[in-house]
Amino acid sequence: MWIPLENIEPVLLRAPARKGFGVFEAVRVDDERLVTSLEEKSSAVKFHSFLEKIFRHRLGRKILVILENARWHHARILRPWLAKHSEAIELDFLSPYSPELNAIERTWKLTCKLCCHSRYFPSLEELIETVIDKFESWAKPNETLCRLCAIT
Numbered sequence: 001m002w003i004p005l006e007n008i009e010p011v012l013l014r015a016p017a018r019k020g021f022g023v024f025e026a027v028r029v030d031d032e033r034l035v036t037s038l039e040e041k042s043s044a045v046k047f048h049s050f051l052e053k054i055f056r057h058r059l060g061r062k063i064l065v066i067l068e069n070a071r072w073h074h075a076r077i078l079r080p081w082l083a084k085h086s087e088a089i090e091l092d093f094l095s096p097y098s099p100e101l102n103a104i105e106r107t108w109k110l111t112c113k114l115c116c117h118s119r120y121f122p123s124l125e126e127l128i129e130t131v132i133d134k135f136e137s138w139a140k141p142n143e144t145l146c147r148l149c150a151i152t
Contacts, residue, residue: 021128024050025104025135030059032145034107034138038128044075051081055089063089066103069096103149110148111135 022042026035035054039046047070054063067073073091082091094101115134121127138145 021124022046023131023135025107026050026054026065027104027107027145027149028054028057029149032141032143032149034135034145036132036135036139038132042070042072044072044077047072047075048078048081051078051089055085058088062087065089065091067091067093068099068102069093106148107138107145110144 022039024037024039024042024047027033028035035057037046037050037053051065054065073093082089099105111131111134115130116127119130121130
């Protein structure tokens, strides 16, 4: 049986001084939980760490990870790990330039609306803290993620 893990997407939070953080997000379909990882910069190494995090929390069934085509999603350093765990995890890629197919985009849009819209954050840290608080509330099963990601 396949367990689609909805779209892992790094989202960059930027401050005016060009500081930023990337966010890897995934929604575990079995129990509507959001899994996140904040990173200073997205890379293949950090994506690999995020895949390992997801793998550790799997529920014993095969995981299907639906991804966009970021270059770190196709990195060579992932190949040995993916080959080793091919019975337990598989990557599936969306068509290029199709953000409307990416369910996590809806999650991020709602996060921005609820946390960031028409608000001033004096520092990047305060913005990140606000977003993390929202992510933590979505780390538990909830109806909002179920609706956003069309999980039935």
